Amino acid sequence: MQRNPNRMPHRDLKMSMSKALATLTAQIGQEIGVSDWITVDQAMIDQFAATTHDDQWIHVDPDRAAHDTPYGGTIAHGFLTLSLASRFAYDCFPVLCGQSMSINYGFDRLRFVSPVCAGQRVRGRFTLLNAARRKPQELLRTCELCIEIDGQTAPALVAEWLGLILFDT
Template structure:
């Protein structure tokens, strides 16, 4: 894990791959809980029998937004940004889903710092986030996550 204490330290990381998170298995229980939380019960996510017998992936798959919602959890395994009064998830730019994440897949986040800008005291960091699927060449998604930080 990398520790970032200031704007200058963050800025010095531009263009660098910061690292990858631990592997995380997305199981059916997590998919079902996400479906319940978001009221998205599409059969391809929650109906194991139908997904196996009629679905194009022969199993249930994780919701795309479930995989996106894991960014903060996985990001915290890669970078510890310290000395901040506040951190805001500002947005995701240029997001592309590359392929679905089948149930019981192991995923990990790969993070690369694209840019760090001081906007009159608010630090805007753009981090390329790729969600990798174990034993797959193509990522589940790639997008630029935008964080805003207010350092002390």
């Protein structure tokens, strides 16, 4: 897997908040990046089920799911698919000069459009919708996230994802 070369912070350059905001503002409406593919296999689904205590049979019983669902087998938890967004963001978002961290702030909109069947590959596609100063050392970034399923036209999910970008003081 190739890592995003822009992930390395350049703290020696110390981009000002104004310049960071101007950089992001210029990208509004543009695709920020497309992540690497990740295969959602049964082992991943089982681990998620164990961690979240959500062991509904449509996720963890391949034999029953093959016979009693229209999917031909088990499907990933919607929240498992959503949780991969952090990995996808790591692939796509560059660290801005002077940025100390980014924090998940939540979602304004989230829809689970299509189930992800065990064995399918998914990836994240990000489009910048907005960027605004929230506090003196903090920017609020709003992105459209589309988690795509390899070989399908309908996505697994679409969301408006809010993230805070914090800068060194």
